[in-house]
Amino acid sequence: MSSPLLQMDKATIRFGGLTAVSELSLSIGPHELVGLIGPNGAGKTTAFNLISGVYKPTDGQIHFNGKRVCGLKTHQLTNLGIARTFQNIRLFGSLSVFDNVRAATQLHRSHGIINALWRGKGFLHSESEVEKEVLELLDIFDLRRLRDEDAKSLPYGDQRRLEIVRALATRPKLLLLDEPAAGMNPTEKEELMYLIQFIKDKFQIAILLVEHDMKVVMGICQKIAVLEYGKKIAEGTPEQIQKDPKVIAAYLGTEDEGAES
Numbered sequence: 001m002s003s004p005l006l007q008m009d010k011a012t013i014r015f016g017g018l019t020a021v022s023e024l025s026l027s028i029g030p031h032e033l034v035g036l037i038g039p040n041g042a043g044k045t046t047a048f049n050l051i052s053g054v055y056k057p058t059d060g061q062i063h064f065n066g067k068r069v070c071g072l073k074t075h076q077l078t079n080l081g082i083a084r085t086f087q088n089i090r091l092f093g094s095l096s097v098f099d100n101v102r103a104a105t106q107l108h109r110s111h112g113i114i115n116a117l118w119r120g121k122g123f124l125h126s127e128s129e130v131e132k133e134v135l136e137l138l139d140i141f142d143l144r145r146l147r148d149e150d151a152k153s154l155p156y157g158d159q160r161r162l163e164i165v166r167a168l169a170t171r172p173k174l175l176l177l178d179e180p181a182a183g184m185n186p187t188e189k190e191e192l193m194y195l196i197q198f199i200k201d202k203f204q205i206a207i208l209l210v211e212h213d214m215k216v217v218m219g220i221c222q223k224i225a226v227l228e229y230g231k232k233i234a235e236g237t238p239e240q241i242q243k244d245p246k247v248i249a250a251y252l253g254t255e256d257e258g259a260e261s
């Protein structure tokens with residue numbers, strides 16, 4: 001079995017008296033699609049914030065690709081290969097679709113400031129490579145036709161897809177998707193399920209998915225971890241999770257939209 005890409009060992013974070021994530025251990029393989037679920041306030045987004053460097057764990061360890069990454073800044077983690085989308089879409093609304101993706105593509109390229117100022121051969125070559133790369137990505141996600149539109153003018157589903165494309169443009173090894181199905185209609189959700197699996201296979205990456213929609217999570221994840229009050233209460237295949245009494249109790253005990261399908 002290959003070694004994990006992401007390894008969280010008893011990662012914990014406290015905010016004052018509140019332990020938002022408590023001793024969370026989770027491993028994700030290089031091409032695994034893992035779901036992270038739990039009722040509202042269970043600590044899912046906080047776990048994402050730990051993995052993506054927004055917060056540093058109070059206790060515990062996080063390793064990525066064999067390297068200890070606790071305390072690294074978000075941009076350092078992006079360079080190492082961790083990319084994410086947000087629960088509330090965070091595109092550059094006034095920039096075009098093309099420029100949103102281009103900005104992210106630049107993160108994994110560096111042509112040097114002197115070369116850029118002089119617009120030297122290497123820079124121009126690199127610029128045309130960037131354009132090619134951006135257009136290829138837009139093509140894959142059927143967004144090229146919208147390349148000059150402002151991101152904020154796009155229909156909601158396209159904005160969500162653009163956010164995923166922008167994250168992919170940083171060439172991640174691990175993609176964190178925070179509630180990508182939120183606000184989508186059933187047809188868009190079906191398309192999203194296909195898209196997430198397609199991305200995993202096409203780009204050969206690992207994906208960690210936080211999602212309230214059980215049909216989406218159960219339909220595509222290979223493994224699911226369940227949080228309640230910051231603690232992992234279960235981990236297993238979708239079949240195991242659906243039958244787990246602790247998970248059933250966690251969801252029945254709330255009025256969470258976990259019952260949504």
Ligand SMILES: Nc1ncnc2c1ncn2[C@@H]1O[C@H](COP(=O)(O)OP(=O)(O)OP(=O)(O)O)[C@@H](O)[C@H]1O
Nearest residue numbers: 015018019020038039040041042043044045046047
């Ligand atoms: N920066 C912070 N300061 C204080 N408390 C925080 C902070 N971030 C998160 N929390 C608290 O940590 C707990 C977990 O929040 P989190 O947003 O991670 O839950 P969640 O599972 O993502 O919820 P939801 O499904 O509603 O998005 C909540 O009680 C929240 O209020």
